[in-house]
Amino acid sequence: MKAMILAAGYGTRLGLLGQQLPKPALPVLNTPIIEYSIQALKKAGIYQIVINQHHLGDELQKILGDGSALGVEIEWSLEKEQILGTGGGVKQGLRNAGDEPIVVLNGKIIFDIDLAKVIEKHRESGRIATMVLRRDPDASRWGSIGFDGYMDVTSILSRDSMGNSTAPGEHMFTGIQVLNRDFLSILPEGPSCLVRDGYMGHFKNGTPIGVFDTGEAYWFEHSTPERYLRGNLNLLGMGPSGPFRDVIAEKGIWHRKEDGWAFIDDSVPDESAVRCGRFTVCGPGARITGNITTEESVVWGGCSVQTNIRSCIVTPLGIVEAGETTRDGFTGPALKK
Numbered sequence: 001m002k003a004m005i006l007a008a009g010y011g012t013r014l015g016l017l018g019q020q021l022p023k024p025a026l027p028v029l030n031t032p033i034i035e036y037s038i039q040a041l042k043k044a045g046i047y048q049i050v051i052n053q054h055h056l057g058d059e060l061q062k063i064l065g066d067g068s069a070l071g072v073e074i075e076w077s078l079e080k081e082q083i084l085g086t087g088g089g090v091k092q093g094l095r096n097a098g099d100e101p102i103v104v105l106n107g108k109i110i111f112d113i114d115l116a117k118v119i120e121k122h123r124e125s126g127r128i129a130t131m132v133l134r135r136d137p138d139a140s141r142w143g144s145i146g147f148d149g150y151m152d153v154t155s156i157l158s159r160d161s162m163g164n165s166t167a168p169g170e171h172m173f174t175g176i177q178v179l180n181r182d183f184l185s186i187l188p189e190g191p192s193c194l195v196r197d198g199y200m201g202h203f204k205n206g207t208p209i210g211v212f213d214t215g216e217a218y219w220f221e222h223s224t225p226e227r228y229l230r231g232n233l234n235l236l237g238m239g240p241s242g243p244f245r246d247v248i249a250e251k252g253i254w255h256r257k258e259d260g261w262a263f264i265d266d267s268v269p270d271e272s273a274v275r276c277g278r279f280t281v282c283g284p285g286a287r288i289t290g291n292i293t294t295e296e297s298v299v300w301g302g303c304s305v306q307t308n309i310r311s312c313i314v315t316p317l318g319i320v321e322a323g324e325t326t327r328d329g330f331t332g333p334a335l336k337k
Helices: 016-020 033-043 057-064 085-093 115-125 181-186 194-204 225-238 270-275
Strands: 002-006 048-053 073-078 102-106 109-111 129-135 145-147 153-156 171-179 210-213 219-221 253-257 260-264 280-282 297-299 312-315 318-321
Touching: 002 033, 002 085, 016 225, 016 312, 016 318, 033 048, 033 057, 033 102, 033 109, 033 115, 048 057, 048 085, 057 073, 073 085, 085 194, 102 115, 109 171, 115 129, 115 171, 115 210, 129 145, 129 194, 145 171, 153 194, 171 181, 181 194, 219 225, 225 260, 225 297, 225 312
Parallel strands: 002 048, 002 102, 048 073, 129 210, 260 280, 280 297, 297 312
Antiparallel strands: 102 171, 109 219, 129 171, 145 153, 253 260, 312 318
C-alpha cells in the first residue's frame, strides 16, 4: 500500500517563513512538519511514500532524501513547469500505485489520528473514498462536510449532490483521506482539485463517499505565521509525555521553565539554554545572549537572539511577530474559493 503527502504549495500566507522553507519543512519542536506524517504512516504499516514538490522543493528533498534515514522509501513527484493542485498532484504522483487503496495527506498538518483505523474503516465500507473529518466551530466558513448516520457524505462545501445550499455543518475536511484507484479516473489531466473536481464529481454522480470522524484527536495545520507558532506552543503545552514524544525524541531536550516547558536542541550552549524562557523552542546552534527573556517563541537553528521576544519566530532572514490573530483554518486554498 502506498501513500502520498502533498507538499507542493507556495506557502504565500507564511510570508517571510515561506520564502525560506516549504511549508512541510517548517520545524515544529525542531522537527519538520512532514516527519510527523511520515511517522504516522509507518505506524499504519505504510513505508512507500510519494511526495510532490514545486515551491522550494529542493529544500525538502535535501531534508528527506530517499527516506532511508526515517525507515521509509520516498519517491519524488516533480511539478516543474506548473503546480498541479491537490487533484493533479495525486493523479501524477500515484500513476503507478497499483490497485490497492491509497492514503493521501496534506503536508502542512500534524495529527494524532490512527491511520490504521481509518484504512480499516475504508476497506469495510466499500466506498470509493473516505474523508477524515473533524468538528470545527468555523467549519461553515470554509465549507463544511455533512454526513448521515451511516457515515456517508450528504453535503460537500455546504452543498448537496444537486448543488443546492445546505444548512451549515459542524465538520470540516482534515486533508487526510483514503482513496480507491478508480477515484482518480474522474480527475482531468493537468491541474485540478481533489475536493471540487474529485469528490464533488463523484458525489454529483451518486457515488457513495464515506467519512471518518476524528472525535477528540489532535489535528492542526500551519498555514500562517500565527498558526505555525501556535502549533509549536500546542505541542510544548503537552509536555514530554505528549502523543508525539517518539517523533521528537532525538530533536531536543525538555527543560522545565516556571509554569511551562522549553524544548532545546542539545547543541545549544548551556548559558543560552538557561536564558531560554517558558514555551520557547531553540533549534540546533541557537544562541540567546545578554540579559534578555524569551517567551512563547521559536528560534530556528543557527539564529542568535539579542533582544527580548514574545510571540516571535526568529529566522535567518529576520524576526517574525506572530501573535494570536487567526482562528482555526482550512486545509488548503481550494477550500476557500
